[in-house]
Amino acid sequence: MNIANYLYLSALLFTIGSIGVVLRRNSIVVFMCIELMLNAANLAFVTFSRINGNLDGQVVAFFTMVVAACEVVVGLAIIVTIFRSRRSASVDDASLLNR
Amino acid sequence: MNTSNNLLYLILIPLLSSAILLLLGRKIDRYGHLIGTLASACSFVIAVVEFFAMKSRDVTQRAVTQKLFEWISVGDFKVDATLLLDQLSICFVLLITGVGTLIHIYSIAYMSHDRDRRRFFAYLNLFIAAMLLLVLGDSYLNLYVGWEGVGLASYLLIGFWNQKPEYATAAKKAFVANRIGDFGLSIAVMLMFANFGTVTFSGVANHAESASRSALTAIGLMLLLAACGKSAQFPLQSWLGDAMAGPTPVSALIHAATMVTAGVYLIARSNFIFDVAPTAQMMVMIIGAITLLFGAIVGMAKDDIKKALAASTMSQIGYMILATGLGPVGYAFAIMHLLTHGFFKAGMFLGAGSVMHGMHDEVNMRKYGGIGKFMPLTFVTFGLGYLAIIGVPPFAGFYSKDKIIETALNHEGSAGLIFGSLALIGAAITAFYMSRVMLMTFFGNERWTNRADEPHEAPFLMAAPMVVLALGSICTGFLFTRGESLVNWLRPVVNPAGEQHLVEHYSATSISIAAITAVLIGVAFAAIKYLKQVPNIAPDNVSVFTKFARKDLLQDEFNNAVLVKPGQSLVKTLLNFDYIVIDGLVRLVGALSLDAGQTLRKLQTGYVRSYALLMILGVTALIFTIWLVTL
Numbered sequence: 211m212n213i214a215n216y217l218y219l220s221a222l223l224f225t226i227g228s229i230g231v232v233l234r235r236n237s238i239v240v241f242m243c244i245e246l247m248l249n250a251a252n253l254a255f256v257t258f259s260r261i262n263g264n265l266d267g268q269v270v271a272f273f274t275m276v277v278a279a280c281e282v283v284v285g286l287a288i289i290v291t292i293f294r295s296r297r298s299a300s301v302d303d304a305s306l307l308n309r
Numbered sequence: 310m311n312t313s314n315n316l317l318y319l320i321l322i323p324l325l326s327s328a329i330l331l332l333l334g335r336k337i338d339r340y341g342h343l344i345g346t347l348a349s350a351c352s353f354v355i356a357v358v359e360f361f362a363m364k365s366r367d368v369t370q371r372a373v374t375q376k377l378f379e380w381i382s383v384g385d386f387k388v389d390a391t392l393l394l395d396q397l398s399i400c401f402v403l404l405i406t407g408v409g410t411l412i413h414i415y416s417i418a419y420m421s422h423d424r425d426r427r428r429f430f431a432y433l434n435l436f437i438a439a440m441l442l443l444v445l446g447d448s449y450l451n452l453y454v455g456w457e458g459v460g461l462a463s464y465l466l467i468g469f470w471n472q473k474p475e476y477a478t479a480a481k482k483a484f485v486a487n488r489i490g491d492f493g494l495s496i497a498v499m500l501m502f503a504n505f506g507t508v509t510f511s512g513v514a515n516h517a518e519s520a521s522r523s524a525l526t527a528i529g530l531m532l533l534l535a536a537c538g539k540s541a542q543f544p545l546q547s548w549l550g551d552a553m554a555g556p557t558p559v560s561a562l563i564h565a566a567t568m569v570t571a572g573v574y575l576i577a578r579s580n581f582i583f584d585v586a587p588t589a590q591m592m593v594m595i596i597g598a599i600t601l602l603f604g605a606i607v608g609m610a611k612d613d614i615k616k617a618l619a620a621s622t623m624s625q626i627g628y629m630i631l632a633t634g635l636g637p638v639g640y641a642f643a644i645m646h647l648l649t650h651g652f653f654k655a656g657m658f659l660g661a662g663s664v665m666h667g668m669h670d671e672v673n674m675r676k677y678g679g680i681g682k683f684m685p686l687t688f689v690t691f692g693l694g695y696l697a698i699i700g701v702p703p704f705a706g707f708y709s710k711d712k713i714i715e716t717a718l719n720h721e722g723s724a725g726l727i728f729g730s731l732a733l734i735g736a737a738i739t740a741f742y743m744s745r746v747m748l749m750t751f752f753g754n755e756r757w758t759n760r761a762d763e764p765h766e767a768p769f770l771m772a773a774p775m776v777v778l779a780l781g782s783i784c785t786g787f788l789f790t791r792g793e794s795l796v797n798w799l800r801p802v803v804n805p806a807g808e809q810h811l812v813e814h815y816s817a818t819s820i821s822i823a824a825i826t827a828v829l830i831g832v833a834f835a836a837i838k839y840l841k842q843v844p845n846i847a848p849d850n851v852s853v854f855t856k857f858a859r860k861d862l863l864q865d866e867f868n869n870a871v872l873v874k875p876g877q878s879l880v881k882t883l884l885n886f887d888y889i890v891i892d893g894l895v896r897l898v899g900a901l902s903l904d905a906g907q908t909l910r911k912l913q914t915g916y917v918r919s920y921a922l923l924m925i926l927g928v929t930a931l932i933f934t935i936w937l938v939t940l
Contacts, residue, residue, distance in 0.1 A: 214870045217605050228921070228925050231918065231921045232925070234920070235918075240917070240918075250545030272852055293467050301916070301917045301918060302916055302918070304915075304917070305914065305917075306915060
C-alpha cells in the first residue's frame, strides 16, 4: 500500500477536526474535534517516522499524547465548571469578552 | 595700582550684622538695633580712614583695589571679584555710610514702637552692604550684584509693613519697575562682553575708543535704561511715589540719599562710554530734563508730605542725570549735587518723619499747619534743608544746582540753551513746591483736628541726625566748590582729559542772578497762594492741570494702558493658545487612541469558534506563503 495514503488520511482527519471546532457549538464536541486534530497530527508524525526510517516522529507522537492527556484533564474541568455555573455547554454562550 | 585690605570689611561688617540680626531672631530683639547701628558706624569709620589715606597719596596713586577671589574663569573670559575704591567711589562710600549711620541712629527712636525693629535694622544693614558693593565693584558684573542687592533691600523695606496690602503692592511695583532697569543693565553687560570681551571698568574704558559707534550707543542706551529704573527717571518713574509706603527713615536713606542716585553713579562711572556716544548722551540729557520738570510739576500738587518730597527727589535726580549728560564737565557737578542733595533731602525726610512722629503718622499737609512753634528744632533743620534745596545762597543746593544750570547753558549748540532754560524753569518750580511744603506744614493756621495733644518735638536720637544733616545742608556746597575742590578731586576719574567749556556763553554771575530770580519768583507765588488760609480738604474746583498733576500726570494710567493692559492680554492670548492648541493636541492624541481601541475591540467577539477560524486561516496563509516562497 502506498504510504502516502496515511498522510492523506491524516490531512482528512485534521480537516474534519478543524471544521468541527469551527462549526459545532457544543463544547464537548468541540473538545473531541480538537482531540481528532491532535490524533491526525500524531498519525502524520508516525507516518513521517516510517518514511524517514528514524524514531523522531514516534517520540513526538508520545509527547503529543501526554500533552493531550493533560489537556483533557484541564479542559474537561473547565467545561464542567462552566456548565455548573451557567447550565450550558455551548461555546457561544461563554462570550463574555463581547460585552 | 595700590592695594588695600580694608575694603572687604566695609561690606562685610554690615553684611555679617544683617545675617546675625536675621538668623538669631527675636532672641536679640532688645539690642539688635544697637548691633545694626554699630556695624554701620564701623563701616563709616573705615571709610573715613580710607578717605584720609587716599587724600594723603599723590593724585595718580589714589585709587586702591582689593582682589577677593577669582569669580568666573571660562576660557578667555575672566572676572575677578575685585573691589575698587577711587575718588568717585569714596564720595559714595562716605555718603552711604555717613548718612546711613545717621539714619540708623534716627531709626532707633523712630522705630522704637515697632516690634520688628530688629528686622528693620537687618534690612538696613543689608542695604548698606549691597550699596557699598555697588559702588565698590571694579567691573559691571560686580556692580550688577550690588545693583540687584539694593533692589532687594529696597523691596523688603518698602514692604516692611506688608500687613497692609497697598504697601505690599507698592513694594512689588518698585521691584517690577526696577527689574525693567536691571534688564537694561544686564543687556549692557552682555553687549560689553560681546564687543570688548571684558566687563571691568578699566577694560571697557580701554576698548571704548576703538569700538563701533552703534555698539557704544546701544550700550549707552541700555545703561540709561538701567539708570532710569533705579533712579526713578522718566519713563520708569512711577514707583518712587508709592515707595513712600516704607518707613520714613527708608525713604530718607534709600529713596532720597543713596539708592536712587545709583543711576547717576552708573552714568558717571560709564563716562568713557557716554563721552564717545553722543546719541546716548543726548538721550541722557533729554531724560534728565523731562524728569526734572515732571517731578517738579507732580510735586506742586501733592498733599502727602512724603510724596511731595519724593516728587522733589525725582526732580533733583533729573538735574543730576541732566548734568551727567552734559559731558566731561558735567559729571563732577552731578556728583556734587548728588552729595548735597543726599544731605538736604535726607534731612528733610527725617524732618518729615519727625513731623509725622509728632502728628500721629498724619502725612496729609492739609492737616498740618503752624507746627513751627511746637517743633522748633524740626522747623529749623527742615528749614535749612528747604533753603538748600531751593538754592538760596550760601546753602548747599545753591552751589550745586547753580553749577548744573551754568554748565547746561554753556553747553555747545542750541541744546545747551534749551536744557539750561528748562533747568532754570525747574528751579523756579522747585522753589514753589518746596515753599508750599514749608508753608503748609510749619506756617499758617493750625488745621489738625485732635486738639487734645499738641505736636511734640522729636526725641534726642531723632533730633541729633537731623541737626547733623542740617549742618551738611549749610556747608557742603561751600566746601565742595571752594577752590573747585570736588571737581579737582573727581577729575582723574570722570574727566581725565581735563576738558573745559570752549566758550562761556553766559557769565557765572549772570546765571546766578537768573537762578536766584527764578527762585524768588517761585517763593513769591507760593507765599501768595499758601500764606493765607489753606483749606482742610483739597479743593475740587481746580484747573485741569492741577488735576493732572494730582494724578501724577497720569503716569499710572499711562503704564496701565501701554504696559499692563497689553501685557495682560498677551498673557491671556498665551493662556488660550496653551489651552486650545497645546492641550488640544494632547487631548486629540488621547481621543485618537481611545477610538482606535474601540474599533479594534470589535475583533474580540468572545466566540471561541471565530478565534479558531482566525487561527486556521492564519496558519493556512502562513503555510501558503512558505510554499510560495520555496516554490
